[in-house]
Amino acid sequence: MPLTVRCKLLLLFILLHAASAQSQQQAEPPECMQVIRLTLGAIPWTSASLTHLWSKKISRHLDDTSCIELSFKSARNFEQFIEAAIVGDFDIAHVPAHIASYLILHHGFTAIAQGEWDGDTLFVTRLDSTIESIDDSAKAIIAVPDPLALVTLFAKQFYASQPSAIPRYLEFSNHDAVLHALLEGQVDSGVILAPIYNGYSRVIKGKLRILQRVKTNTQGYLIARENIDPLSATAVIDSLSSFDIGTDLLWAKWLPISSNQVAQLHVHYAEYVKIINSKFGH
Numbered sequence: 001m002p003l004t005v006r007c008k009l010l011l012l013f014i015l016l017h018a019a020s021a022q023s024q025q026q027a028e029p030p031e032c033m034q035v036i037r038l039t040l041g042a043i044p045w046t047s048a049s050l051t052h053l054w055s056k057k058i059s060r061h062l063d064d065t066s067c068i069e070l071s072f073k074s075a076r077n078f079e080q081f082i083e084a085a086i087v088g089d090f091d092i093a094h095v096p097a098h099i100a101s102y103l104i105l106h107h108g109f110t111a112i113a114q115g116e117w118d119g120d121t122l123f124v125t126r127l128d129s130t131i132e133s134i135d136d137s138a139k140a141i142i143a144v145p146d147p148l149a150l151v152t153l154f155a156k157q158f159y160a161s162q163p164s165a166i167p168r169y170l171e172f173s174n175h176d177a178v179l180h181a182l183l184e185g186q187v188d189s190g191v192i193l194a195p196i197y198n199g200y201s202r203v204i205k206g207k208l209r210i211l212q213r214v215k216t217n218t219q220g221y222l223i224a225r226e227n228i229d230p231l232s233a234t235a236v237i238d239s240l241s242s243f244d245i246g247t248d249l250l251w252a253k254w255l256p257i258s259s260n261q262v263a264q265l266h267v268h269y270a271e272y273v274k275i276i277n278s279k280f281g282h
Contacts, residue, residue, distance in 0.1 A: 032067035034067065035068070035069050036068045036232050037069045038068060038070055038071070038091040038092060038232060039070075039072070039073055039089065039092075040070050040072050040091070040092045040093065040094065041072075041073050041074065041075075041081065041084065041089065041093035041095075042054070042055060042072055042073070042074045042093075043074070043081055043093070043096065043099065044074045044075055044077060044146070044173070044174060045096070045145065045146070045174055045175055045193075046174050046175055046176050047174055047176040047177070048074070050176065051072075055072040058070065061239065061240075062236075062239050062240075065239045066235055066239040067235070068232075068236060070236075073090060077146055077148075077173065078099070078146045078149060079148060079279060082099060082102070082148075082279075082280065086280070088225060090225060091224065091225055091228055091232070092222060092223070092224050092225070092228070093109070093222070094220050094221075095220060095221055096149070096150040096218060097150060097218070097219075097221060097265055097268070097269050098269040098272035098273055098276065099148075099150075099276065100221035100265065101266050101269045101270075101273050102273045102276045102277070104223060104262065104266070105266060105273065106277075106280075107226070108225070108226030109223040109224060109225055110223060110224050110228075110233075111223050111257045111261075111262045111265070112222050112224050112233050112236070112237055112257070113221070113237050113240070113256060113257055114221050114222075114254070114255055114256075114261070115220040115222075115254060115255075116219060116253040117195060117219050117253070119193060119194065119195070119216060119217065119218035120194040120214060120215055120216060120218075121151055121154055121155070121191060121192075121193065121213075121214045121216045122191070122192050122193070122194055122212075122214075123137060123155075123190075123191055123210070123211040123213075123214070124189070124190050124192055124197065124208050124209070124210055124211065125137060125188055125190075125208070125209060125211055126182060126185065126188055126208060126209075127207055129188045130188075133211065134162065134211055134212050135165075137211055138164065138165035138166065138167055139164075139165075139166055140188050140189045141168045141169075141170050141187050141189070142155065142167055142168065142189050142190065142191065143169075143170050143172060143178045143186075143189065143191070144156075144169050144170070144171055144172070144178065144190070144191050145171070145173070145175050145177070145178055145191075145192075146172075146173060146174065147171050148276065150218055151175070151192070151216075151218065152169075152171065153272050153275060154191075154214075154216060155169075156169070158214070175192050175193055175196045176196065178190045178191070179196060179197070179204075183203070183204070183207055183208070189211075193218060194213070197210075221257070222237070237254065237256070240254045241253075241254050241255075
């Protein structure tokens with residue numbers, strides 16, 4: 001039985017994940033007098049299967065380098081994830097910039113780290129498509145991820161600035177679903193993050209092409225809930241900061257974040273925070 005595109009994507013990710021895990025040296029786990037148990041919320045920007053693999057890799061690294069026992073939770077979509085964060089389901093959350101800003105401003109979360117990775121936004125089409133430019137794609141059906149995803153909000157803002165744009169959007173649950181829809185020919189145009197596109201280059205080769213690459217600040221942020229033990233948050237950051245760069249499709253590097261950078265975050269994403277506010281009544 002031939003593999004579906006979705007199965008091929010998952011199989012490729014598993015193979016790459018296994019290869020990178022084998023390439024890392026096995027460290028002796030630390031001796032712990034006390035284990036810190038925390039829950040990390042992972043925004044559902046990829047499929048549940050890939051998020052599970054990503055979460056397992058982080059948990060294994062923390063087991064090897066710290067006394068932290070990290071459990072993971074996510075949600076069906078961005079709106080339900082934000083609701084879960086508001087009611088206190090997560091001690092720490094990995095979120096995009098606009099959601100980080102919203103939860104910091106309105107629900108007492110604190111920024112503890114920012115990610116560093118290739119977070120460009122790609123406007124993509126099928127190789128055999130008649131679409132040759134952004135103007136052409138603005139007249140087609142455009143596949144985007146979750147309606148509250150940063151890429152989706154950016155894409156809608158981008159196309160709204162095009163004088164001749166008559167956009168029609170088809171919203172999918174996550175970036176993997178957008179890629180799947182493009183490869184299966186359900187749509188001719190889509191917007192996706194560069195790490196996903198690059199990570200599946202073997203599957204994409206000869207099937208998709210990039211119309212335009214836009215530099216965007218789509219790296220993730222780690223935020224901690226109000227009243228979390230500062231030492232626990234510091235322990236998580238210290239351990240994650242030692243994570244190898246470039247050993248995973250969904251990972252790059254965590255960096256410290258200053259109060260000035262947080263202030264700039266709020267300024268830069270104020271418009272998108274207003275959209276989230278409209279959903280939650282602020």
